[in-house]
Amino acid sequence: MGRTTRLVAAWAAAALLAVTLPAAGAAAAEPTARIDLRVLVVDDGGPSVAAIRNELDTAGTPYTRLDLGDTGRARVDAAFLADTVGGGPRAKFQGVVLPNDNPFGAGSAEMAALADYEKRFSIRQVDAYTYARPAVGLNTGYAGSLDGQSAQVTTAGASGPFGYLRKNVPFENNDNGVPESYGYLATPLDKQAEGATYTSYVDAPVPGGSQRGSLVGQYTHDGRSELVITFVYNHYQSQFRLLSRGIVEWLTQGVHLGAARNYFALHVDDVFGSDDRWDSVLNCTPGDIDCPPGSPENDPIRMTAADAQHAKQWEKDHGLTLDLAFNGGGSEAHKEAHAGTDPLAQQLIADQGSFRWVNHTYNHPFMGCIQDTSTVPWKCATDAQGKIRWYSRADITAQINDNRGWAARQGLALDKDELVTGEHSGLRTLPQQPDDNPELAPALTQTQVAWLGSDTSREHEQRQVGPSLTVPRYPMNVFYNAGKAAEQVDEYNWLYTRKADGGSGVCENSSTTTCLREPLSRTTGFADYIVPLESRIAMSHVLANDPRPHFIHQSNLAEERIGYQPVEKLLTDYRTLFADNTPLVNLRMRDIGGELRKRAAWTAAVQSGKVTAFRVGAAIAVSAPAGMEVSATLPSGTVQVRGTGRVAFGTSYAGLRSGWAAPDTGQNTVVLVLPADGPTTSRPLSGKATRVQNPAAALVVPQGVSHRVPYGPGDTVRR
Known part of the structure; x- marks a missing residue:
């Protein structure tokens, strides 16, 4: 039994966590260090x-934050960074994030201690944003706006930390009037x-010349x-989201929680049902509660058998499985009106294996409070005592x-186990219904519904x-009451233009959305504006490690x-950005x-x-609370010791192994072993620590x- 095997066995059996081993190539007097899997963020x-x-928080990677603005903060010195456990050295942090290459000032003892620590334990440092200058191995070069620029991953970046990207890293330019x-x-x-x-990982053309300049290296x-x-950058911007994975993997050498x-x-939603249609004259949806009674x-808009066949072929062509939230009562109502036949249901049921199916209730009623629709907007109906009237438990069941x-x-x-109620009703609906239906x-x-x-x-x-x-779902801003592009644009203009431009003017008094500069063209507005906007919003969720699903309606797959x-634009853009080893994950x-539940427990524990x-x-x-699954990202070939x-x-995924690992029954420690060709063991290095120059006083932040x-106007919920 080798020394590493004995160590792991000891951990698994008795949690002898202070045991250490000599490092290959290190002096016998200098044992292999214990490296805590925690990042220091200055x-x-x-x-x-x-x-x-934000990237560390979203992934569930532990870190210690040192606030430079806190006069009572801990000081960075040798004792803050390292100590001794079980007779061997311990590095308290596996990586260091600094705001720039030296935030402590010229000649700082803190920066000198940090440099010594990084050198001793082979700890890496990320300079979150700094000048290009000789102190970081670069010429001074160009400084200025990068709005709309397209950077690229270099050959070294592709074979290194950014190998999950195909090549291009486009920089956002959402508003020409804002840097x-x-x-x-x-x-x-x-x-x-x-x-x-100096090895450049991401570069872009230098304006006014033929050279390319480094942005990440x-x-x-x-x-x-x-x-x-x-x-x-900030955490909303797609250029950061594209690179954030590689930044963390470089920092942690591909080993982190x-x-x-x-x-x-x-x-x-609403499959087998039909959806009311927007009225461009009334500027509301007759049959729904936003239109006056009568x-x-x-x-109405309803899919046909041909639409069902198209959906099946579309899935095959685009490699994405659709989740169909269905109302069986809609099919029965169609049969009553059409001599007992429903070609749509026949087609979808014949092809049922091509889709995933979700219970959306039988008739799609509103299952919250009883709605009083005598006014617009509606309100909750009350009884003679003034108490809210609720859709009953028996009817929900x-x-x-x-x-x-x-x-x-x-x-x-x-x-x-799965259920989506009509309009997510039954759950609180502000402002009219601030509480869930108690039934x-x-x-x-x-x-016995587990997922709602x-x-x-x-929320x-x-x-x-x-x-x-x-299971929170993102509504795509393709309206349920539109089967045609002109209908979508007409309603979009009504919602997102000023009264002076013929719109409702709601956007003029809203803190959650913006107004269009001018109404969209009914013929080109959908393809030229709404499609790219909705695709970008959805992509922002994709890039944010967010598993929450998006939803549209069956009317949007009809006509x-x-x-x-x-969605097609999203999928096309995604495949131009990401390598084949980083596919979209399409969960039911x-x-x-389940992923959200495990994340919440893990985040709370961290x-x-x-x-x-x-x-x-x-x-x-x-080690985590008993029975909790552990989240980690590790090199290919990593194994878990079980019994x-x-x-x-x-x-x-993305060139590494990631996921959840459950401890053995009754245990609270998960033991993992890296492959023999994994990241090199940290060990002391000879030589003198570097002298670090202080960056200039202020970096530009537009x-x-x-x-x-x-x-754009539909971008109301970005995380």
Whole structure:
């Protein structure tokens, strides 16, 4: 039994966490260090450090924040950074994030201590935003706006930390009137200091010349490595989101707690039902509650069998499975009006294996308070005592069970754990209904619903409703009452233009959206404006490690099939940005709910200090509350020790392995072993620590970085 195996066995059996091993190639008197899996973030309050913190938070990677603005903060010295455990050295941080290459000032003892620490334990440093200058291995170069610029991953970046990207890294330019990005483009010094090298990972053309200048690169010098980032960003901007994974993987050398993936799922509501149509004269939807009672109704919008066939082929062509939220009562109503036939249902049921199916209740009623629609907007009806009248428990239960029964009679495979109520009703709906229908939770208990769809525009976080956990869904701004592009544009103009331009003017008095500069063209506005806007908004969720699904309606897959267009653009753009080893992850509703549940528990444990983890050589031990699954990202070939055996850890994604690992029964420690060719063991390096220059007094931070620039009127919920 080798020394590493003995160490792991000791951890698994008795949690002898202080055991250490000699490092290959190190002096016998200098044992392999214990490296705690925690990042040190030195924070100046700027947007770039905040962006990296957001990435760590979202992934679930532990870090310690040192606030430079806090006069009572801890001082960085040898004791703050390292100590001794079990007779061997311990590095308290596996990586260091600084706001620039030296935020402590020229000649600072803190920076000298940090440099010594990084050198001793082979700890890497990220300079979140700094100047291009000789102190970081670069010529001075160009400084200015990068709005709309297209950077590229270099050959070294592709074979290194950014191998999950295909090539291009476009910089946002959402508003020509607002400066949104700023950076320094420069080439490496022709003659570096002795032993120093600079390797560019991401570059862009230098304006006015033929050279390309570095935006992200590795500066190795005096036994230390810095990731030098010479452009400023915030965590909303897509250029950061594209690069954030690589920044963290470089910093941690591909070994850290927490994980990130790119998710996209699309729910299609009201399948088998029909949707009311927008009226461009009345500027409302007859048959719905936004129109005065008695308004003449237009022809409803409903998919046909041909639309169903198209949906199946579309999935095959685009590699994305749709989740169909269905109302069986809609099919029965269609049969009553059409001589007992429903070609749409026949087609979809024949092809049912091509889709995933979600219970959307039998008839799609509003299952919150009883709505009083005598006024616009509606209000909750009350009884003689002034108490709110609620949709009953028996009726909620019947709607759930009747739809299940209808599916069973059709032979339709259905996950009974999942439910999306019509309009997410039953859940609180502000401002009219500030509380859940009190009859909802008991009905969910009776029908054993585990996962309940909710609306992110009302409540972004998962929460408990009786026995169920919510699965928040992003509404795409392709309206339920539009089957044609002209209808969509007409309603869009009504909502998002000023009264002077013929709109409702709601946007003029709203803090959550903006007005269009001018009305969109009815013929070109959908393709030229709405499609790219909705695609960008959805992409922002994809890049944010957010598994929450998006939803549209069956009406959007009927007639002109406008719902496909923003999704097609999203998929096309994604495949031009990401390499084949980083596919979109398309989960069904219960799996999304489970991912959100595990993340919430993990995040709470990390933030409350209940998770500890460290690495000694090739072995990693992670301790968490008993029974909790552990989230991590590790090199390919990593295994988990379970009992007397070993199993592969996680699944492959973006060139690494990531996922959840459960401890053995009754244990609270997960033991993992890195592959033999994984990251090199940290060990002391010879030589003298570098002298670090202080950057200039102020770095440029444009308005569009200090305050995010919305994509457009529909961009109301960006996280």
